[in-house]
Amino acid sequence: MNITLRQLHVFQSVAGTRNFSRTGDAVGLTQPAVSRCITELEAQMGLKLLNRTTREVTLTDAGQRLAARLPRVLEELETTLLDVRELATERRGRVRVASSPTLSANLMPDCIAQAHSALPGLELVLLDRIQTAVLASVLSGEVDFGVVIDPGEREALACETILTEPFCLACPPGHRLARKRQVRWADLQGEALVLLDHESGSRRLIDRALAEHSVQCTVAQEVGHPTTIFRMLDAGLGISVIPTLAIPPEGLPQLAVRPLLPRINREIMLVHRRNRALSPVAQAAWDLVRDVAAQQASSPPSPRA
Structure with a gap:
C-alpha cells in the first residue's frame, strides 16, 4: 500500500471533527483536497472509511478501528523520526x-x-x-x-x-646552495640527496619535479621520516627536498632552508x-x-x- 503521512493525518482530523471544512482549516488544505486525500486513502486500503452525506460525516466500522489505533501509531512514528533526526547534530x-x-x-x-x-x-x-x-x-x-x-x-x-604547500630545500649552512636566497630545481644537478622513501606520498611528486627539470642527482639515502633526514643532513650526508609542513614549529636551527623555484606544491x-x-x-x-x-x-x- 502506498499510503502517505498526509493522508493519515487528514483522516485523523476528519475522524475528530466529522467535517471536511474544519479539517481543511486545521491541516491547511482546501475542502476538495481533504476529500481527495480521503478518497486516495480508501482506494489504497480497498474499503470505505467514511460515510459521507451532504449533512454529516460518520465513520464506518473500518474507519472506527483505524481511528482508534491511529493516534498511537502516529505518535510512535513521530517520536522515532525525531530520535533519528537528532543524529544529525550528534557530536559524541x-x-x-x-x-x-x-x-x-x-x-x-x-x-x-x-x-x-x-x-x-x-x-x-x-x-x-x-x-x-x-x-x-x-x-x-x-x-x-x-x-x-x-x-x-x-x-x-x-x-x-x-x-597546499610548496617543497623547499634543506641543506647544511656551509653548503654552496645555502648562500642563495632562492634555489632553482636546476641548481640541484649532481647533488647527493637524502629523500623520503617511496612509501611517502611526497616522493612521487619530488621525483616528478626532478624529472620535469631534467635534474640528475644521486639518491644517497631514502628514509621514512623527515626527522631522520635532518639528522643525516647534520652529519653532512647530502641535501634534501622536503615539504614545508615537515619543518617543525621551532624551525631547523642547524640547517639552512630555502624556497625552491619554480614553486611546486603538494x-x-x-x-x-x-x-x-x-x-x-x-x-x-x-x-x-x-x-x-x-x-x-x-x-x-x-x-x-
Whole structure:
C-alpha cells in the first residue's frame, strides 16, 4: 500500500471533527483536497472509511478501528523520526583517523587538542601510518577517514584538499646552495640527496619535479621520516627536498632552508571511501581537521637561515 503521512493525518482530523471544512482549516488544505486525500486513502486500503452525506460525516466500522489505533501509531512514528533526526547534530563518539607520519607529527596534534576543547564528546583516535597503509585502512573501512598527500588515483575515494604547500630545500649552512636566497630545481644537478622513501606520498611528486627539470642527482639515502633526514643532513650526508609542513614549529636551527623555484606544491587531502557517507560525528571531525589546516596555512613555519 502506498499510503502517505498526509493522508493519515487528514483522516485523523476528519475522524475528530466529522467535517471536511474544519479539517481543511486545521491541516491547511482546501475542502476538495481533504476529500481527495480521503478518497486516495480508501482506494489504497480497498474499503470505505467514511460515510459521507451532504449533512454529516460518520465513520464506518473500518474507519472506527483505524481511528482508534491511529493516534498511537502516529505518535510512535513521530517520536522515532525525531530520535533519528537528532543524529544529525550528534557530536559524541569515537572517530578513527589514519595519517601519514609528517602529517601526524605536524598537523594532527593541533587537531586532537582542538577536539578536546571544542568537541569534548568527540574522541579522535589517530593511526600513524605510511601513506599506502593509510589508504588501505580507508578503503577497508578500518578508519573513518584519512589525511594524506594527493594519492593520484582517486576512483574509489572522496577527496577534499585542505592545504597546499610548496617543497623547499634543506641543506647544511656551509653548503654552496645555502648562500642563495632562492634555489632553482636546476641548481640541484649532481647533488647527493637524502629523500623520503617511496612509501611517502611526497616522493612521487619530488621525483616528478626532478624529472620535469631534467635534474640528475644521486639518491644517497631514502628514509621514512623527515626527522631522520635532518639528522643525516647534520652529519653532512647530502641535501634534501622536503615539504614545508615537515619543518617543525621551532624551525631547523642547524640547517639552512630555502624556497625552491619554480614553486611546486603538494596537496594535503582528507579522504574517505566513495559512496560511504560519514557519520555526523565523523563529519564533525573532518570539518575540524579542515579548519585546523586552514589556520596553519595562514601562519606557516618560517624557514631559517
